Amino acid sequence: MQVDLREFRAAYLAEVDEHLGAINAGLLAVEVANRAGRASPRELRELMRLLHTIKGLSAMVGIEPIVGIAHRMETVLRAADEAGGVLGDHALEAMIQGTRAIEAGVRAIAHDEPAPEASAALIAQLDAAEAAPASEQSLPPPIGDAQRPEIEPEIAEKLTASEREEVAQGIAAGRHLLRIDFAPTPAKAERGLTITTLRERILPLGELVRVIPLSRAATESAPGGLVFALLLLTEASAEIIAEAGGVPGSDVREILAARPLPRAVEVNRVEDLPEVVEAQRPGVLRVDVGRIDDTIEKLSGLIVTRSRLARAVGRLREGGADTRELEAIMIDNARQLRDLRAAILRVRMIPIATVLDRLPLVIRGLGRSTGKHVRLVLDGAGAELDKTVAERIFPALVHLLRNAVDHGIESPEERARAGKPEHATVTVTSSSRNNRQIEIRIEDDGRGVDRARVAEKAGRDVPTDNHDLLELLCRPGLSTRDAVNTTSGRGVGMDIVRKIVVEGLGGELALDTTAGRGTIFLIRVPLTIAIVDSFTLRCAGERFVVPVPVVEEIVELDPEKIMRGPRAGGRQARFFERRGETVPLVDLGYALGLGAESDGFTGKQALVVRRGHEDPVAFAIDRVLGQQETVVRPLVDPLVVVAGVSGSTDLGDGRATLVLDLLGLSAKLGRMRKDAA
Amino acid sequence: MSEVLVVDDSKVMREMIGACLRPDPSLAVTQAASGLEAIERLSLQAFDLVVLDLNMPDIGGLEVVEFIRGQDKLRTLPILVVTTRGEDASRASVLAAGASRYLTKPFTPEAILTEVQSLLGGPT
Amino acid sequence: MSESAMVPAPAAQPNDAPVLHVLFKVDDAIYALPSDVVLQMESFTGATFVPGAPRFVAGIIQLRGRVVPVIDLRTRFGLPPRAPTLETRVVVGEQHDRTVALVADSAREVVRMTRAQLKPPPRLLDEGATGFVKAVAQLGDRTVMVLDFAKIIGEELMDV
Numbered sequence: 001m002q003v004d005l006r007e008f009r010a011a012y013l014a015e016v017d018e019h020l021g022a023i024n025a026g027l028l029a030v031e032v033a034n035r036a037g038r039a040s041p042r043e044l045r046e047l048m049r050l051l052h053t054i055k056g057l058s059a060m061v062g063i064e065p066i067v068g069i070a071h072r073m074e075t076v077l078r079a080a081d082e083a084g085g086v087l088g089d090h091a092l093e094a095m096i097q098g099t100r101a102i103e104a105g106v107r108a109i110a111h112d113e114p115a116p117e118a119s120a121a122l123i124a125q126l127d128a129a130e131a132a133p134a135s136e137q138s139l140p141p142p143i144g145d146a147q148r149p150e151i152e153p154e155i156a157e158k159l160t161a162s163e164r165e166e167v168a169q170g171i172a173a174g175r176h177l178l179r180i181d182f183a184p185t186p187a188k189a190e191r192g193l194t195i196t197t198l199r200e201r202i203l204p205l206g207e208l209v210r211v212i213p214l215s216r217a218a219t220e221s222a223p224g225g226l227v228f229a230l231l232l233l234t235e236a237s238a239e240i241i242a243e244a245g246g247v248p249g250s251d252v253r254e255i256l257a258a259r260p261l262p263r264a265v266e267v268n269r270v271e272d273l274p275e276v277v278e279a280q281r282p283g284v285l286r287v288d289v290g291r292i293d294d295t296i297e298k299l300s301g302l303i304v305t306r307s308r309l310a311r312a313v314g315r316l317r318e319g320g321a322d323t324r325e326l327e328a329i330m331i332d333n334a335r336q337l338r339d340l341r342a343a344i345l346r347v348r349m350i351p352i353a354t355v356l357d358r359l360p361l362v363i364r365g366l367g368r369s370t371g372k373h374v375r376l377v378l379d380g381a382g383a384e385l386d387k388t389v390a391e392r393i394f395p396a397l398v399h400l401l402r403n404a405v406d407h408g409i410e411s412p413e414e415r416a417r418a419g420k421p422e423h424a425t426v427t428v429t430s431s432s433r434n435n436r437q438i439e440i441r442i443e444d445d446g447r448g449v450d451r452a453r454v455a456e457k458a459g460r461d462v463p464t465d466n467h468d469l470l471e472l473l474c475r476p477g478l479s480t481r482d483a484v485n486t487t488s489g490r491g492v493g494m495d496i497v498r499k500i501v502v503e504g505l506g507g508e509l510a511l512d513t514t515a516g517r518g519t520i521f522l523i524r525v526p527l528t529i530a531i532v533d534s535f536t537l538r539c540a541g542e543r544f545v546v547p548v549p550v551v552e553e554i555v556e557l558d559p560e561k562i563m564r565g566p567r568a569g570g571r572q573a574r575f576f577e578r579r580g581e582t583v584p585l586v587d588l589g590y591a592l593g594l595g596a597e598s599d600g601f602t603g604k605q606a607l608v609v610r611r612g613h614e615d616p617v618a619f620a621i622d623r624v625l626g627q628q629e630t631v632v633r634p635l636v637d638p639l640v641v642v643a644g645v646s647g648s649t650d651l652g653d654g655r656a657t658l659v660l661d662l663l664g665l666s667a668k669l670g671r672m673r674k675d676a677a
Numbered sequence: 678m679s680e681v682l683v684v685d686d687s688k689v690m691r692e693m694i695g696a697c698l699r700p701d702p703s704l705a706v707t708q709a710a711s712g713l714e715a716i717e718r719l720s721l722q723a724f725d726l727v728v729l730d731l732n733m734p735d736i737g738g739l740e741v742v743e744f745i746r747g748q749d750k751l752r753t754l755p756i757l758v759v760t761t762r763g764e765d766a767s768r769a770s771v772l773a774a775g776a777s778r779y780l781t782k783p784f785t786p787e788a789i790l791t792e793v794q795s796l797l798g799g800p801t
Numbered sequence: 802m803s804e805s806a807m808v809p810a811p812a813a814q815p816n817d818a819p820v821l822h823v824l825f826k827v828d829d830a831i832y833a834l835p836s837d838v839v840l841q842m843e844s845f846t847g848a849t850f851v852p853g854a855p856r857f858v859a860g861i862i863q864l865r866g867r868v869v870p871v872i873d874l875r876t877r878f879g880l881p882p883r884a885p886t887l888e889t890r891v892v893v894g895e896q897h898d899r900t901v902a903l904v905a906d907s908a909r910e911v912v913r914m915t916r917a918q919l920k921p922p923p924r925l926l927d928e929g930a931t932g933f934v935k936a937v938a939q940l941g942d943r944t945v946m947v948l949d950f951a952k953i954i955g956e957e958l959m960d961v
Contacts, residue, residue, distance in 0.1 A: 003696050003786035008689055015689045052732045053687050056761035059783040060693060071762070184717045195713045199735075211735055213716045213744050224720025225748065228713065542850075592852040635851070637899055639870045639955065640861055642853030648861055648868045656849040656861045656868055 005060055009109065012061045016106055019050045023099055026050070030087050041085025041162050047095075048077040054102065065115040066105045072118070072126040073098040080133035085162065091129035097122055152255060155179070155229065158212050166209055167256065170233035175206065177256035178238055180230040180245060183222035193246055195228050202245050206234025231255075292348050299337075299344060306330075306337060349384040352430050352438065355394050359428060362398055366405040373412055373422055374405055379429040385438050388634075389525055393440070396500045400442045400521050401426065403494070408446030408519050418516070420445065437507070437524050445518040449473070449511075470511040474498045499641075501525060502664060534630045534659070536651060537607070539621040540589030545630055545649055545659045546607060552616060553608040554624055557585075557601040571597070581616065583608060588619040591665050592644060609662045617666040632659050643668040678705050679797050680723065684715040684741070685730035685759070694728060694759075697786040698793060712736035716744055719751060726755045726797055728789075729776075731767055739771050746775035755796040759784075819913035824945060825892055825905035827874045832905070833914070833938075833947045840893040840900065842908055845885050855955070859904060864893060871902045877953060878933070894950050901954045912945075914938050919947060 026047045033040040055070035073095055080087045087095065101122055105115030118126075151159070151167065159167070167177055182198055199211065209231040218225040232241065235258075242252040310330060317323040356378050363376040409415075409424040416422060429441040454472050455462040463469040476495040501507045507525035533548040555578070562585060565573035574585040585606060587597040605623055610616040632647040644665035648656040681704050683694050691708045698704045707724070709715040712733050719727070727745070731738035738758060745751045758776040760768055768779055780792055821836040841864075848860030848871040857877040861868050871891065875882055883906070890908035894901055919936035935949040 003700070005693055005696075005786065008693050008696075011689045011692065015687060046734065049732055049734055052761060056730075056732065056782045057687060057689055059761065060690070062783065067762075184720060186721055189721070195717045196711065199713070208735075211713055213713070213736070213740075215744075215747055224717075225750075226716060226720035228717075594850075594852060633868045635861065635868060635870075637870045637901060639858050639872070639901065640851045640854050642851060644853065645851060648849065648863070650863055654863065655847075656863045658849060658851065 006062065009061055012057055013106055013110055016054055016057065016066075016102075019054055020099065020103055020106070023047060023050050027092065027095055027099065030092060034087070034089065034092070039085040040087065041081065042166070044077050044081050044085055044087060048074055048081070051077065063105065063109060063115050065117045066102055069098055069101050069105070069118045069122070072123065072130075076126055076129045076133060079130045083134040086134040088132070088134045091133045094122075094125040094129035097125055150256075151177070154214070155212065155231065155255070159210060163209055166207070167231075167233065170207060170209075171256055171259050174258045175233045175235050176254050176258040177209070178206075178232045178234060178241055178252055179255045180232060180241065180247065181251045182228045182230065182245075182247060183216075183224070184226060184228070185221070185223055198245050198247065199230065202230065202232055202241055205236050205241060205244055206232045208232055287347070292344065295344055295347075299341060302337060302340075306333060309333075345386070348387050350387050350390055352383045352385055352390065352440075355390045355397070356428060356430065358394065359397065359401060362401055363405070363426065366402060370405055371411070372405060372409050372424065374409060374424045374426055377425060377427040379427060383430050383432045383438050385525070389438075392500060393523065393525060396497045396523065397428070397440065397442070399494075399497050400523075401428075403521075404442065404444040404446065404519065408444045408448070410447050414447075437526055440523045440525075441520060442523075443518060443520045448515040448517055448519055449513040450515070466511050466513065469513070470509065473511070474509075532630060532632050532659075533627070534632075534649075535607075535627050536625045536630075536657075537621045538623055538625055540592075540594045542594075543625070543651065543657050544588075544621075545632075545651070545657055546662055547632075547646075547659070548627065550609055550662050551607050552610050555606045555608055555618060557604045557606050557620060559601045562601055576618070578608070578616075583616050583618045585618045585620055586669060588621050588660075591619065591669060592660075607662065609666060617662075617669070619662060619665075630659070679703055679725040681706050681726045681728060681793065682709060682715060682718060682724045683707070683728045684709045684712065684733075684738075685728075686711055686733045687730070690730065690759075694789065697789045701790060701794065704793065712738065712741040715741055719745065719748075719754075724754065726757065726793060728757045728759060728793065731758055731760045731771065739767060739774060742771055742774045742776050757789075757792055757796060817915050817917060819915045822912055822914050822945075822947065823892060823908065824910040824912060825890060825903075825908035827878060827905050828880050829906075831943055831945045832874075832934075833912075833945050834892065834894060834950060835947070836911065838894045838896055838950050840895045843891045843893065843902075844887075845889045845891045845904055847885065848904075862891070862902060864902070869893060869900050869902045871904055872953060873904045874953075875904070875906075894954075896950050896954075899954060903953065912940060914940070914945075922946065 026043050029043045030040045030047075033043065051070045051074045055067050055074065058064075058066040058070065076091055076094060076098075077087070080091060098118075101116075101118055108115045150156075151164070156164070171177065180198075180202065182195060184195060188194070195211070199208065202208065212229045212231070214227045214229055216222050216225055216227050234241065236244075238252040238254055239249055242249040245252075313323050313326050313330060316326070359378065360376050363374055366372075367374045404426050409426075410418065410420075412422050415424065425445050427441070427443045429443070430438060432438050449469065451462050451469055454469065458472045458475055460472060463472055474494045474497070476493065498509050501509045501523050507523060510522040510524075511519070512522070513519040534545045535548060535551060535554075536543055536545055538544075557576075562574055562576050565575060567573070571590075575582050576585060577583070588607075589595050590597040601620060603623075604620055606618040606620045607624075608616050608618045630649040630651070632649050634647040635641055635645060644661055645658050646661040646664070647659040649659050651657050681698065683691050683698075683706055685691050685694070688710070691710070695706050695708070698706055707718065707722075709718055712729075713736055715727070715729070716736075718724075729738050729741060742756055742758070745754060745756065756776045756778075758768075758771050758779040759782065760771075760779055761782045771779065777796055778792060780789060822833040823836055823839045823842070824831055824833050826832070843864065848862045850860040851858060851870075854860070854870070857872055859871040859873040859876075861870050863869075873882065885904070886906075888907040890905050891902045892905055892908055894903060918938045918940075920938065922934045922937050933948055933952050934946045935952075936947040938945045938947065
């Protein structure tokens with residue numbers, strides 16, 4: 001059997017592509033270092049290694065032109081390394097051109113054409129670069145021997161001169177040198193802790209100067225007679241590194257303390273590179289929110305897989321197998337997933353202060369433009385909430401403040417006449433409720449909401465309770481000012497506030513007002529909107545998801561017990577009795593506009609929902625299929641923001657499954673009924 | 678069965694070498710993607726031969742050879758070092774450090790198979 | 802969602818340099834969108850219906866973790882609906898922070914067109930697509946209509 005290495009061309013192309021990406025990033029890093037007046041010995045050595053790899057691979061699959069270019073580029077880098085680890089601008093340009101030539105070669109091979117030879121111009125450019133790799137670049141002064149910190153001999157003798165220099169520069173820049181000891185064992189490998197994974201975990205937290213393998217006599221803790229000493233220059237503490245690496249704290253110790261020099265020997269952070277995780281303070285990382293969402297996405301994959309596993313175990317049990325141990329493991333697994341979920345969500349939490357701290361500026365602006373004197377009091381900023389919730393709620397808070405200043409608060413003269421202090425006070429308080437919600441209270445000491453005015457504008461009777469008053473206030477287009485007010489504008493009406501809070505976040509909005517004394521608006525939103533315990537159900541041939549907290553009860557429908565009411569608005573009203581209450585029954589499919597209401601309820605169930613102290617409503621469905629934790633993605637685009645749908649989720653089939661907002665749906669039905677009446 | 682550890686940070690290279698050794702059913706190939714991983718595996722498992730690339734990040738082939746030869750139980754382990762054209766200086770130091778043989782890229786599948794079998798004491 | 806093609810973004814262009822456009826067909830008429838608006842193209846396996854959304858919204862799909870609304874171009878242009886075939890493609894566009902997918906009968910080509918080639922649309926255009934077409938170009942014997950993505954996704958109706 002003949003082994004033909006040309007069969008590896010596709011894999012070769014993929015790997016070279018990856019290396020080219022790394023080379024481009026490396027050249028960019030060198031450019032940044034040049035601008036900062038720094039040498040870049042590490043980057044150069046890495047570039048050399050990458051080109052050397054490309055050279056070897058290309059030789060194996062028989063692509064000579066790329067071998068040639070890579071070899072020349074490697075020689076340039078070697079010359080630069082010997083010149084102190086600096087690649088001047090001209091040499092850098094030559095490397096960039098060389099990289100492009102290799103890219104062209106790769107593209108040609110991908111199209112089954114021969115790779116072009118290097119042009120004479122490129123060869124000349126690379127030769128010139130090799131001759132004078134660092135001509136225009138000035139080198140930063142190296143740390144003098146007298147200022148070099150002392151490193152323990154076992155380590156010191158293994159470090160190269162440039163690595164010692166690197167350590168010296170890092171210490172002078174305020175980082176300390178940690179030594180992490182790691183002895184590989186079969187047990188650790190089984191847990192996923194190997195030198196490779198450990199290295200990956202601590203790499204983002206600092207500069208890994210070197211990993212040194214050390215021989216030891218074989219002991220129980222080091223059965224292989226091997227210990228790796230990882231040397232890390234970092235600002236993070238030893239405890240944090242130990243935790244990040246998953247190793248005991250006793251295995252991490254500081255071997256060189258930070259000693260920042262008075263004169264600036266800059267070791268600047270490379271800020272321009274993408275994908276660089278910047279340490280701002282020890283233990284604090286700035287992370288792209290997209291990455292957290294990615295992680296939550298992967299977690300949802302885990303949750304879905306777990307459901308499949310649970311079903312498979314169920315089938316085994318039905319087949320008569322003894323699945324007790326499996327089930328015990330599944331229970332542990334469920335707990336771990338829950339803990340993992342909580343931990344990931346904690347990463348997305350930000351203090352509510354970040355939202356509230358922007359409000360004083362808003363109030364100042366409002367006070368100035370209305371000529372009213374308002375002071376803002378912020379209270380209870382210790383609560384934390386999900387970043388997305390925080391971002392969404394901000395415009396709602398701003399509008400409520402505008403409302404308060406515009407309509408609620410009187411002019412200074414009016415206040416004086418009413419015996420109130422000249423400065424009005426708006427208090428914004430936040431607190432977390434029962435671990436799942438955050439409550440924000442906006443209270444003013446103004447004149448309160450004029451019920452009569454609101455009723456008149458809405459063409460309705462004067463509302464007697466606060467709930468009805470809020471309903472009227474939230475009707476679209478309502479404004480109790482005759483002219484469009486420049487501060488309130490047409491931008492965000494109370495209807496939008498309700499849309500944001502209730503429909504967009506699955507929260508609640510409430511109002512309390514006293515004539516002459518003031519108004520309180522209450523917003524309650526979930527701490528996180530990411531993962532919700534939900535029921536999966538079937539209705540009208542489709543699957544839907546409904547959050548568990550919303551459902552008061554799942555009822556088995558008995559067609560005999562369902563009573564008919566009057567026909568109204570083209571619909572046959574139905575209801576049933578439940579513990580002394582009359583519960584209206586609506587077909588969920590019909591409520592969603594999926595079709596006409598069905599007549600048969602045999603074998604069907606209904607979900608009873610109730611908003612606050614209101615009357616309950618029951619939605620008839622086919623059946624509840626199961627209960628699980630689901631990741632909810634809100635529907636953001638205006639085209640698909642509709643009442644009754646709070647988001648979508650993936651139940652593992654790759655399709656979007658709608659997450660329903662039954663409370664919103666029942667409110668919408670209520671409005672429809674009242675309008676039709 | 679002879680246990681062969683193939684060490685190279687390039688996945689394609691590891692696969693290619695694996696393919697070159699496949700014609701001999703007495704060879705069981707394990708891959709390591711870095712010198713560190715190689716040293717780790719060698720400390721926990723017995724191998725009959727190591728195929729080692731010189732050009733690797735973090736810990737180069739030379740250092741791996743030095744470490745292996747520094748371990749009592751690995752002193753006689755056959756090491757076949759794979760180098761790329763233009764590495765003459767390293768080649769000398771590697772042999773001085775205790776590598777058994779070297780092979781230069783590009784090599785044919787037959788070439789590496791022959792080297793491996795010869796280092797293991799002839800084909801079985 | 803099996804097959805996908807990433808459309809590369811062109812670098813900044815001087816005035817009459819040719820601009821990459823993605824071509825797709827709806828009912829045998831050829832339409833185009835500039836490639837800086839097109840995020841990606843996918844095959845279409847159906848969308849989840851969203852009750853209460855405008856009629857031309859086929860529903861939502863999941864694309865690499867994002868939930869994206871889908872507009873059926875046939876309905877948008879007033880044409881009778883047709884069941885998706887293997888050729889049916891979803892052209893995912895992004896503009897002003899909104900990502901919306903458009904369902905076309907097929908989508909295969911990418912062409913370069915210069916500004917000079919783009920003419921204002923004539924009045925006698927297919928009625929259903931009026932208002933959505935912002936320019937017309939002749940490519941050989943084919944007429945290509947360049948769409949106004951913002952109009953299609955209903956940008957003017959939205960309270961931004």
